[in-house]
Amino acid sequence: MLSLIFIGIRLEQHFGFVRIGIIYLLSGFGGSILSSLFIQNHISVGASGALFGLLGAMLSELITNWTIYTNKIAALLTLLVIVAINLAVGILPHVDNFAHIGGFLTGFLLGFVLLPHPQFGWMERRNLPEDGSVMKLDDLLNLAFLSKDQDIKNQLLEFLH
Structure with a gap:
């Protein structure tokens, strides 16, 4: 839950409670759906799919706004290392990587739709x-x-x- 504080607060400050809340909830659902499709005889619970959705949204925002970032490679590498480490931890028993992947993909796609893109002038025109x-x-x-x-x-x- 410490990750939620660091990631969630930063995203909420930049993009607002509603947009990040939608991404968080739908990423949680996306993670649960992928998990239930691939692991049909077990039930998993937790916020990790939704947290991975926030990471996916951060990646889509980074890709979309690539031109306005000053330290592009460092931002991309940091995000990819965080995702890779967390997926590697998913090898441990009782960790649902399908929920992580489903949440990440859902957040990644929603990030392109819901997060503003200032280089296109979307911040001004809305x-x-x-x-x-x-x-x-x-x-x-x-x-x-x-x-x-x-x-x-x-x-x-x-x-x-």
């Missing part, structure tokens, strides 16, 4: 590029809710902006 190169948040919410209820979607969009 919207996505008009060329359609990235799925818009509105499209993501349509997929997520699969609902025609515009009130819920509009309230969430307003809250995120």
Whole structure:
């Protein structure tokens, strides 16, 4: 849980509680889903899949904002070493690496969608590029809710902006 304090606080300060909370929760679900697909006769619990999701989101943010980082290689190596060490610890019995990998992949993908990208001017405009190169948040919410209820979607969009 000490990792959550170090990683979570840093991410929340930069990107906000709601965005990081969404990544954290959905990464936990993603880790649980992958774990249940590959380890069907055991139940695992814990926050490690969600924590790996935050690491995945950090990696996607680093890749997306590569041009604005001053010490690129050090940031990338630090993140990759942390992930590698934690996956190596997953060789121990009773550690669910499938949850770690599922959480990491979920956080990695969500990081591209939910975290701001200042080099594209997203911090100032608070919207996505008009060329359609990235799925818009509105499209993501349509997929997520699969609902025609515009009130819920509009309230969430307003809250995120």
